[in-house]
Amino acid sequence: MEIWQSSRPDFFLFASCEPDTACVTPGTYAIIGAASALGGATRMTVSIVVIMFELTGALTYVLPIMISVLISKWVGDALNARGIYESWIHFKGYPFLDNRDDNSSSVPDVPASQVYSRVEDLVSITATGHSIQTLQDLLHAHAFRGFPVIDNLKDATLLGYISRTELEFALNSALTARKLPPETGAHFALQPLSDPASSLDLRPWMDGTPITLNAKSTLQLAVNLFQKMGLRYVLFTEKGSLKGFLTKKDVWLVLNGAEESIKNEELVGDGRGIYRSQETEQETGLLGAEEDVAEDRREEPG
Structure with missing residues (x-):
């Protein structure tokens, strides 16, 4: 994005950029990408946004972080219902019963x-x-x-x-x-x-x-x-x-x-x-x- 903006400063996406001022900061994309990756892996939303805000103090980027976390969660849920922690618990065979799961169909109808x-x-x-x-x-x-x-x-x-x-x-x-x-x-x-x-x-x-x-x-x-x-x-x-x-x-x-x-x-x-x-x-x-x-x-x- 930084190279694109420097080579095409007249492109409509960069119309609001001020001249002689850095318009694209790669670190901002890194923060948003890190939050997105963490949200997709853990399937957490609000907690990730709060953690990223507390780590960086960048209140300006809370909205794009929220959007990226939501999109990563939706994509992750579409691929697999379990996050990394639930998958690891299932892989290790720990007796974890999630109160959010509806197991009524899987419970045998027996005394x-x-x-x-x-x-x-x-x-x-x-x-x-x-x-x-x-x-x-x-x-x-x-x-x-x-x-x-x-x-x-x-x-x-x-x-x-x-x-x-x-x-x-x-x-x-x-x-x-x-x-x-x-x-x-x-x-x-x-x-x-x-x-x-x-x-x-x-x-x-x-x-x-x-x-x-x-x-x-x-x-x-x-x-x-x-x-x-x-x-x-x-x-x-x-x-x-x-x-x-x-x-x-x-x-x-x-x-x-x-x-x-x-x-x-x-x-x-x-x-x-x-x-x-x-x-x-x-x-x-x-x-x-x-x-x-x-x-x-x-x-x-x-």
Whole structure:
């Protein structure tokens, strides 16, 4: 443009240019081109304009920057619906559920019970009958990022949910700050006869009101809950009894196809939400029991 203007100063596009004054500044085109490239890659609009204005202070060029960013976004959307960040998340297989996406057509019209991990397959913690040492052994044996807390194994009445981080901190604090021995009893329910000085009450560290759904809820309702509220897990109950557990990773695999993430295993559905490997003949949940899937799903048990 600079060479064009210098060779054809009488052209109508340059009619407003003053003589003996630089009419075309290549740096201006560089700023607008940089904003356009960034907008096309990230699909952001207002943020890009504000960032470019703050970097340069060139309020005069806000309008051309806005026009170039909008055009780059429209061209990018026409080529691919995902920006660079969404594409990278999808490429890496991260369980990202965008609340702007309408996945109603891709969500199977099935009950959530066919997808969530049943209580029999969960690693739950009972309210009583534990010590600091047994809870530490539980943490060492399982790498899940949280555990449902139930009254007992028979009724499985849901009392709450405790994350791995909270449980580890509570146990370490009891051993170091309070100097309690490892065989000290620990409980998640009210124990009127227990001595607070010689026992560990873990109720303050437990989430007593986790997000729950009825066990007969549909998968569509669970997906909407994950998307709108940004949840990482949902517990399913029936009359207060724990029935199942669903994580964001489970939902992501359902929406994107479990076959993309479960490798080296042939799975066949039997119509009950249970899948059996033809190689091992072992019944597992929807996600199977493979190491790579277990690594991804360590944010929650199930």
